[in-house]
Amino acid sequence: MAKSAKKAKPKPKPSIKTKGETVKPQALTASSLVATEAPHSQQVNIAFTFTGGLGQATAVLFRRGVLINMQSVSNSGNINFSNVQTGDVVAVNGVCAGKAVVAINTDTVPDSPEEFTAGLIIASYLIK
Amino acid sequence: MGKISIIGILLLLCLSVPVFAQKKTAPNPVITADSLVTGNYKDVLNNFFQLAFENLAGPNKEIKFTGSPFAVMAKLDTTLLVDTIYRHYAGLRNLNYAVGLKLDTNYRFNGFSSTIKYAIINRRDETVSKTFLGMVVNDTLVKQLTMLNLLISANISNIGAPGSAEQNAAMLEYTDFRKGIKDFGELSKATKDTILAVLNRNDSTKRLYDYLKGNDQFNMKKTADSIYRDFRENFNRNLLWTAGVTDTTYKDQFIFSNVVFSSDLVKGLNKYSRAKNELELNIHSQLQLVDDTLKAGHDLKRAVFNFEPGVNLAFKTKYSKKSYLEIKFSGAWYHNFSYLYVNEERDRIMANATVRLRVFNDIWIPIEIKYDPKNGNLFGFVNVRANFKALAGAAKQIRF
Known part of the structure; x- marks a missing residue:
């Protein structure tokens, strides 16, 4: 029993090359929905600071048109996305009753931090 | 005495200087909603600094500085504005204080005044409302x-x-x-x-x-x-109920000549309606304790109760939704609990009208007219109110 289970386990692939392939444009498949690590993957931190009133926001990570990760904050704090790659887009939706500052710790288009006055937070950042 | 009034004015101006100086660097979201609220609401509760010149045409002029302890604290320490800390200071934000200098017809010192006001119910503060x-x-x-x-x-x-x-x-x-x-x-x-x-x-x-x-x-x-x-404006029409006490001293002694316990209730009547203009219910009541001038010495034995229900209609601009004209109609009932002077009535009823004109973004001129239907008397008062936001803005314009 233990033997057959061992056989069923897939062989680990030689690695780097396969990981590198994830950056190429590819058709949407079931595997596309999984955020795979690439050599140039990075952990990205999005810091939300609400002042003069409460705020809430949701950050959504898109890659090749597919939603990869989504996290929310209901007060000032950080959201961490691991394995973020060049060309990924972080969309930010939210609302603040005072002011809000959204700061991403990597180069983006447009540049961050971006400040929002009281109202809706609707933003989108392309990871460089 | 003239010197004292000049010193007082200089003191108030000095108080305003740090506010101007820090305006540039320190963000103050506390005041962002101010220009949108009605002048009537601002008279009930402030969340900013206000400098008021009251009763300019009358014999008892007053220069008044109104503020909120939280607004002052936030100027000194901007970390208090971060939401996780900010939400814990609702009590302080609902507290107002005011200090004033009273001047006579010749602009000479005529006593100090001070006010403490607290919002018992404040459902207008959208900045701490998750519901909002x-x-x-x-x-x-x-x-x-x-x-x-x-x-x-x-x-x-x-x-x-x-x-x-x-x-x-x-x-x-x-x-x-x-x-x-x-x-x-x-x-x-x-x-x-x-x-x-x-x-x-x-x-x-x-x-x-x-x-x-x-x-x-x-x-x-x-x-x-x-x-x-639109959401914020409608939220700012929610119930606000404040209670406070105001006192005035004599010009020659630091003894109270006048103590007023007051309560104000404000509530929007046409919330979420498509009407551009805002209709607001305002119920004011107060108990005033003053010196009985017929008796020697200083006391506070004359007690007059005043109940003033009214409605305030604010006319707003089409797009910016700022009120440019406000008209308030109210009735007033006065009841004297003390013994009566000659020709004085125990109960008196008045019809009041207040017109507030917005001359600049944050400067209002309220004109108050009181009518005594029984005796046919008509009284008028003119005040000017400005807050530091407007003055800071004006200073900035001059600088550039």
Whole structure:
């Protein structure tokens, strides 16, 4: 029993090359929905600071048109996305009753931090 | 005495200097909503600094400085404004104080005055209301705008090779659109077509698609701001009930000559209506203790109760929704609990009208008219109220 289970386990692939392939444009498949690590993957931190009133926001990570990760904050704090790659887009939706500052710790288009006055937070950042 | 009044005025001006100086560096979101609220509401509760010159045409002039302890603290320590700390200071934000210098006809010192006021019920403070935030994000149009943001973001992430110039250009153009720099009609044909295509593909964004299709003037930022402003304005019509005490001293002794216990209730009557103008219920009551001048020495033995229910109608501009004219009609009932002087009545009824004219963004001129129907007397008072936001703005204009 233990033997057959061992056989069923897939062989680990030689690695780097396969990981590198994830950056190429590819058709949407079931595997596309999984955020795979690439050599140039990075952990990205999005810091939300609400002042003069409460705020809430949701950050959504898109890659090749597919939603990869989504996290929310209901007060000032950080959201961490691991394995973020060049060309990924972080969309930010939210609302603040005072002011809000959204700061991403990597180069983006447009540049961050971006400040929002009281109202809706609707933003989108392309990871460089 | 003239010297004292000059010193007093200089002291008030000195108090204002740090406010101007720190205005440039320290953000003060506490006052962002101020220009939108009605003058009547501002008279009930302030969350900012206000310098008022009252009763200019009358014999008892007053220069009054009104503030909130939290506004002062936040000027000194801006970390208090961070939401996680800010929410714990609701009590301090609901507290107002005022100190004033009373001047006689010749602008000579005529006593000090001070006021403490507390908002017992304040359902207008949207800055600490999760309910308010929930109302905004669950709005149908807000959901469509946020959905548009998600759909376009997903679309841009799928343009060309990762990090390509094409992808960058698409993101920059979309950024101009979401920041309101470009109207929908000013976008490139490709971007317009993409936006319409993604909106048309989703049932939840069909309304926005229909609207955008025939409206090149659509501005995403202005639309978002307008939705939020409507929510905030309606929220600012919720119930506010304050209670406070005001006292005045004699000019020659630091003994109270006048103590007033007061209560004010304000509530919007046409909340969420499509009417541009705002109708507000205002119930004011107070018990005033004053010196009995027929008796020797100083005392507070004359007690007069005053109950004044009224409605305030604020006329607002069409787009910015700022009130430029306010008219308040009220009735007033006065009851004297003490013994009566000659020809004095125990109960008196008055009809009042107050007209507030906005002369600048934050400067109001209230004109009060009181009519005694029984005796046919008509009284008038003119005040000028300005807050430091307006003065700071004026100072900035001069500087540049």
